[in-house]
Amino acid sequence: MAGRMRIAAALALALAVPASAAEPIAGRWYTAEKDAVVAIAPCGKTLCGRIEKFLVPPPQGNDQRDVNNPDPAKRQRRLLGTAILWSFTPDGDVWRGQIYDPKSGKSYRSVLRRKGPGVLEVKGCVGPFCQTQEWKRVG
Numbered sequence: 001m002a003g004r005m006r007i008a009a010a011l012a013l014a015l016a017v018p019a020s021a022a023e024p025i026a027g028r029w030y031t032a033e034k035d036a037v038v039a040i041a042p043c044g045k046t047l048c049g050r051i052e053k054f055l056v057p058p059p060q061g062n063d064q065r066d067v068n069n070p071d072p073a074k075r076q077r078r079l080l081g082t083a084i085l086w087s088f089t090p091d092g093d094v095w096r097g098q099i100y101d102p103k104s105g106k107s108y109r110s111v112l113r114r115k116g117p118g119v120l121e122v123k124g125c126v127g128p129f130c131q132t133q134e135w136k137r138v139g
Contacts, residue, residue, distance in 0.1 A: 021090065021092075021093065022090035022091065022092065022093055022094055022095050022113075022114075023093070023113075023114035024114075025040055025047065025088070025095055025112050025114060025120060026040050026041055026042070026047065027039075027040060027137055027138070028040075028052065028137070028138035029049075029120055029135040029136065029137055029138060030055070030135060030136045030137075030138060031133070031135055032122070032133035032134060032135060033056075034055055034056070035054065035055055035056040036051050036052075036053065036054050036055055036056075037051075037052045037053040037055065037138055038050065038051060038052065038084065038085065038135070039052040040085060040088075043083070043086065045089075046086070046087045046088055046089050046097065047085070047088040047089075047095065047097070048083045048085055048086040048087070048088065048097075049083065049084055049085030049086075049088075050081055050082060050083050050084070051079055051080055051081065051082055051084060051102075052080075052081075053080075054080065058079065062078075062080050063078060063080075064078070064079045064080070065077065065078060065079065066078075066079055066082060066102055066105075068102060068103065068104060068105030069102075069105050070105050070106075079102055082100075082102070083100075084099060084100045084101075084102065085097060085098070085099055085100075085110065085112075086098050086100075088110075088112060093113065094111050094112065094113045095111070095112040095113070096109075096110070096111055096112075097110055097112070098110055099122070099124045101124070108124035108125055108126055109124070109125045109126070110122065110123060110124050110125065111123040111125070111130075115134065117137070118136055118137040119134050119135070119136060119137070120134070120135040120136075120137070121133075121134055122134070122135055
């Protein structure tokens with residue numbers, strides 16, 4: 001009887017865990033161009049990613065402003081510390097949210113997925129069209 005209860009308990013526990021849960025994405029990541037480090041961490045009930053460090057200094061260095069932002073009120077904000085990923089929540093085996101490209105000043109629907117222990121697949125999408133990059137975990 002006790003053996004059956006252990007098996008039943010183990011089965012119930014296995015069924016309670018989603019079969020394909022999104023792998024954690026929090027941490028520090030090199031962008032695909034290796035020009036910055038983005039730190040992904042909780043922001044309230046969701047995850048966001050902020051520019052933590054420039055590896056290739058932008059034209060104005062660490063004081064670079066968000067000059068390409070379509071909102072004139074945001075063009076004076078410093079890029080260092082700006083959230084370029086926001087509102088990410090797990091959805092099956094991926095994370096869904098929004099991504100901002102400071103070089104173009106555009107925001108896109110985004111999907112993030114872990115591709116092994118040190119790789120993050122980053123997709124930015126407009127309608128059915130997506131562009132994919134791979135970011136590497138900071139050692």
